Amino acid sequence: MSRTYWRSLAQLEDNPESRAFLEREFPEGASEPAEGITRREMITLLGASMSIAGLAGCDIVRRPVENIVPYVNAPEDLVPGIPRYYATTMPFGRSNYGLIVESHEGRPTKIEGNPAHPSTLGASSSRIQASVLGLYDPDRSQVVRLKGEQKSWADFVTAWAELSKAHAADSGAGLAILSESFSSPTLARLTTEFRARYPKATWATYEAVSDENRLAGLKSATGRDLDLMLKIDQASVILALDADPLLSDPEMVRHARGFAAGRRAGASGGVMNRLYVVEGVFSLTGSMADHRLRLESRQIAAFLAALAARIASPGAGSGAAIPGVDPRWIDAVAKDLQANRGKGLIVAGDRQPAAVHAAVCALNESLGNTGKTVSYFETKDAALPSVSSLASLVSAMKGGTVQTLVVLGGNPVFDAPADLDFAAAIAKVPHSIVLGHAIDETSSKAEWHVPRAHYLESWGDARALGGTLSIVQPLILPLFGGKTSVEVLGLIVADKDRPGYDIVRDTWKPILGEAEFDKKWNRVLHDGLLAGSELPEVAPGVKGDAVASLAGASGSADGLEIVFVPSPSLHDGRFANDGWLQELPDPLTKLTWDNPALVSPKTAASLGLATEDLIRVESSGRSLELPVSVLPGMSDGVVAVTLGYGRSLAGRIGSGVGFDAFKLRSSGAPGFASGAKVTKAGRRYSLSATQEHGSMEGRPIVRESTLTELRSKPEATEPAAGAEPGAGAHAENSSPAPKEGGGTPSALGVFPEHTPHYSLWNPHAYDRGHQWGMTIDLNSCIGCNACMTACQSENNIPVVGKDQVKRGREMHWIRVDRYFSGDPEGNPEVVYQPVPCMHCEDAPCEQVCPVAATVHDGEGLNVMVYNRCIGTRYCSNNCPYKVRRFNFYNFTKDKPESLKLAMNPDVTVRSRGVMEKCTYCTQRITRVKIDAKLAGREIKDGDVKTACQQACPASAIEFGDIRDASSRVAKAKADPRNYALLEELNTKPRTTYLAKVRNPNPEMEGIA
Amino acid sequence: MAQIFPPWWNKLPLAAAIVGGIVPVLAVAGVWYFFSPWYTDVGYQPVQPVPYSHKLHVGELGLDCRYCHASVEISSVANIPPTQTCMNCHQLVKRDSEVLAPIRDSAASGRPMRWIRVHELPDYAYFTHRSHVTAGIGCVTCHGRIDEMVTVTQMAPLSMGWCLECHRNPSPNRRPVSEVTNMKWTPPRDPQVRLAQLEHERPVNPPTDCSGCHR
Helix, strand or coil: CCCCEECCHHHHHCCHHHHHHHHCCCCCCCCCCCCCCCHHHHHHHHHHHHHHHHHHHHHHCCCCCCEECCCCCCCCCCCCCCCEEEEEEEEECCEEEEEEEEEECCEEEEEEECCCCCCCCCCCCHHHHHHHHHHCCCCCCCCEEECCEEECHHHHHHHHHHHHHHHHHCCCCCEEEEECCEECHHHHHHHHHHHHHCCCCEEEECCCCCCHHHHHHHHHHHCCCEEEEECHHHCCEEEEECCCCCCCCCCHHHHHHHHHHHHHHHHCCCCCCEEEEEECCCCHHHHCCCEEEECCHHHHHHHHHHHHHHHHCCCCCCCCCCCCCCHHHHHHHHHHHHHCCCCEEEEECCCCCHHHHHHHHHHHHHCCCECCCEEEEECCCEECCCHHHHHHHHHHHHCCCCCEEEEECCCHHHHCCHHHCHHHHHHCCCEEEEEECCCCCCHHHCCEEEEECCHHHCCEEEECCCCCEEEECCCCCCCCCCECHHHHHHHHHHCCCCCHHHHHHHHHHHHHCCCCHHHHHHHHHHHCCECCCCCCCECCCCCCCCCHHHHHHCCCCCCEEEEEEEECCCECCCCCCCHHHHCCCCCCCCEECCCCEEECHHHHHHHCCCCCEEEEEEECCEEEEEEEEECCCCCCCEEEEEECCCCCCCCCCCCCCCCCHHHHCECCECCEEEEEEEEEEEEECCCEECCCCCCCCCCCCCCEEEHHHHHHCHHHHCCCCCCCCCCCHHHHCCCCCCCCCCCCCCCCCCCCCCCCCCCCCCCCCCCCCCCEEEEEECCCCCCCCHHHHHHHHHCCCCCCCHHHHHCCCCCCCCEEEEEEECCCCCCCEEEEEEECCCCECCCHHHHHCCCCCEEECCCCCEEECCCCCCCCCHHHHHCCCCCCEECCCCCCCCCCHHHHCCCCCCCCCCCCCCEECCCCCHHHHHHHHHHHHHHCCCCCCCCCCCHHHHHCCCCCEEEEECCCCCCHHHHHHCCCCEECCCHHHCCCECEEEECEEECCCHHHCCCC | CCCCCCHHHHHHHHHHHHHHHHHHHHHHHHHHHHCCHHHHCCCCCCCCCCCCCHHHHHHHCCCCHHHHCHHHHCCCCCCCCCHHHHHHHHCCCCCCCCCCHHHHHHHHHCCCCCEECCCCCCCCECCCHHHHHHCCECHHHHHCCHHHCCCCCCCCCCCHHHHHHHHHCCHHHECCHHHCCCCCCCCCCCHHHHHHHHHCCCCCCCCCCHHHCEC
């Protein structure tokens, strides 16, 4: 099957705008000089700088005086110039990520996953990577405030002493705490103590994006509060119902590891998992599906009922028909799940009602999947999210019974359901105390505001999913004097101002035992987890007929369905002031800095909408004006709005970016609602996407095949010609060619084998020392963008803003291209392709640089010499992969001081007028080389890890010495799926790709 | 009517040729030298907040470089010592010296000293002391006779060309690692002896690629 790939609807329609865009070498504006400076002004500026040079005389040549400021008393073990690594934990709702953080002279700069911790397994996500920027956010609040006036923490402690006297008198009847959900032994202990001291107090836990429905479903099915862990690596058949375990789910790192392992296993001869996805909003998980069914969120319950009926009695009638769904699709899925008992997995999304989760639990149980692909744990040390607890708190606040409200983190004024009107409620509370990172929507309405410490400044602890205990260890003292929720709650419980360190250690004394406590405590700090602290799995013991209750779960199906989607970058808005995440393109729409409503092409046509139209969305009596973007693969009749944008008080980055979809969300329907109305506002709104930039003009850029095709081609499994560097293009061309010549073209064999190329250039001899190379496995890659943020953090890549992105000037050294194929009005398939610099052995950029600012080194790296670059941009013109990035401005010049602390000291900060691009993390290579040389040993495979490789949750990237035949990268290059991008150009790239393999169900051929 | 062109005009072509030939050469030579680190950087001798004399401490008292610059063998930077290191001796020696007042103030107040950097590389060049010191490049090779300096002065241009000279042929500058901090070491006259001395040291292959020093 020959596929046509397209990057956007505009390209597919071949409209004149899109053509013009593609035919330009660079997007409009990208190659023109900055606006706003006329020729006359330019000459004035030039003249001015000349005269300054003249005034300064010869001293201008002498660099400015620089100081060296040593310690007064050097800390033990801290050697300037040698980074140190500490284990810590990042709490994120009830999920907790075990991390290793790199610290340069006491300032944390780079975050990696902790290989020993089950939640990250050494990988990370873009949010984890970007959280280091949150630490240095200059817009974080820096002082305690009383009604906006500056106060000190001591003032607050005194004020609390007054308040607590009153509340102690009536057992806390007028006292209420609103907390985020958490999973932490110390916070849980303090909660218990709080309840004991103030038995009449109210405790509410709210999380705008939560797994509350799942907890409720499991409770109704089993009668217990259970946590659920997906073991995707154990699953052969996965059915995701309106779920996005690979991106939106807080446990996405673990899920991606498991999913990619299953994909890789298949490509190398083992069992490949098969992913079925039923969903209305095109999710990242949906884009990975082997079979995807577009179905509105409100129909999922009906689908599940039909599936359950088939599983219960195979071969029986097809049950109630679901409009628009081919019953054979459900039959085939049911059959596949049954054929893989104990190896199947059904997972439902967080926005689905509790009944769906209960039924999924029962179905997994009846298919024998429990304990194998899905495990359950008692929730422990946790505050479980509950919208109803918030609702009753709000009514108490409005009723005037709450005298003192303590908000322990979170931003309820922004993200609480719109019908509760939290802002009005908090205004009625006489004493409100808000612990928050910034003077945000909630803090600005509080009586007392206490700045909150970042997790990298906090002492705390955490229990990860599955029970593993770890400690939140600070890497730096609070930069802005923040306090942690442990400290604030500790003060409330005991009326004593104690450091978080002491409170956490108090909790851990019974856990570790008093004997040799310090030794054990240090071991936990060092390892980043307490070994053996996992909770035992429990058998859920499903009670009653959970499937039968599905019938009532299907809501009305009138009108458009509005679906609320958490932002893959900003989550519920808490990361809104993080520039890296704002500029991170959405995996599917590739949009930055915005959250348009998403509709399918058919829905857009029926409503008369086009991308960038402003629309008015009305749902349950509230309305919101926002732009629309047409996304193929969306279910017809669905309009998806992304939460987390439209913050009014986020800070200088996030305020006023996007549109606040929380305004449409009610407590009754936090996931999706029927009966939405969409009208055209008649105006347009400009969106900035990285979508079309550098389109590849329909050449075989991504390659894919199916498992059947891969297995049916014996020659395809033969080892390809060696990937010996410098051996010529024909040796590099190791993608299997159709030997039968013109036989059935498969995706793997459809591309012509290139006849040997003859080079105009003298071949380089890359036959000595290390020869670095990279492979990117498109079969593992899930397109989650973790590599992009990791690269940004490692390599000091600037954020350029929406306007510059619109001009195609984004600076990411690695981008993730997204290609659609198939019917845009139906169910298009997606391939993601991360594209960093290819480090071509015959690099076109090098041939055209007039100043030799980009040259090759002896180890095969295409290096960029910033101090030579004069900014002609010829290299970028001549780069077939369009991976070079030009500094149109000095993007780091106006960087706030605190953000400079996040910079990697081992990487040059580039100035205006300089070209830059992926370096294969040359600073990491150099460090390992020097370490090995001084230790008198050879570099082992795996010693050098690039930032993207280390972060990748799917382990899609391999990097190493391609001369070493036993290295992982050399083995990957010997895979028959290995191919070079645009190899017909004879650039001999060092970065190559492994083709994607799909695993469709042969029985579902022809079933849409 | 007077002559329009006086007779000395006849010499003009010759003068023009001489000036035209010499001025550009002087200009090029002038820029070559006066804009180069040989002129701009060598001899830089800033006044430090405390007139610490290497001549006294190293040359006369015989302190080893690594007593203060302790991280030179393990880190990319040869650290400037913390105030505490000065106070190790000066809480007993020269306790009332006026020039040492800033040191005592720093130790008492906890405010760090602000020394002025003498040897400064551009930000895009990443130099590593540990590789050089462990490869047998003596301190004196780049820093000059520190033991004779009352005020530290930059002796080498630290320009890229100067770096590369040695990177292309490091042997003349190598010495046994044990002699790295020895300011007075001279290579043995016999090349065979010299070779034998270096035989036990680790092999060096300094990078000459851009990526060796620029990241």
